[in-house]
Amino acid sequence: MHSNSKVIYKITYPNGKIYIGKDLTNSINYWGSAKSEVIAEDFSFEERMNMTIQREVIFFSDSADEVNKKEADLIRQYDSNNPDVGYNRWPKYKR
Numbered sequence: 001m002h003s004n005s006k007v008i009y010k011i012t013y014p015n016g017k018i019y020i021g022k023d024l025t026n027s028i029n030y031w032g033s034a035k036s037e038v039i040a041e042d043f044s045f046e047e048r049m050n051m052t053i054q055r056e057v058i059f060f061s062d063s064a065d066e067v068n069k070k071e072a073d074l075i076r077q078y079d080s081n082n083p084d085v086g087y088n089r090w091p092k093y094k095r
Contacts, residue, residue, distance in 0.1 A: 008059040
């Protein structure tokens with residue numbers, strides 16, 4: 001992987017829930033676009049005062065098309081669109 005790679009990452013929150021996202025710029029400072037209000041429901045004020053969140057690259061490619069196609073597959077694979085498991089709200093979770 002190099003700095004030009006496009007990536008799919010997994011973010012893990014302190015409660016164990018995850019978010020899968022993509023970054024076509026591979027910015028070291030990008031932490032996803034999960035809905036803040038959904039995540040905030042899971043954490044008290046005290047818990048929000050000191051949190052450690054992990055970001056792990058789980059797929060990379062030089063092709064934006066490949067990354068765009070792979071993102072939904074990985075969301076389903078990791079089950080991160082299941083509200084009990086993660087914070088992805090797309091693709092719609094089907095029980």
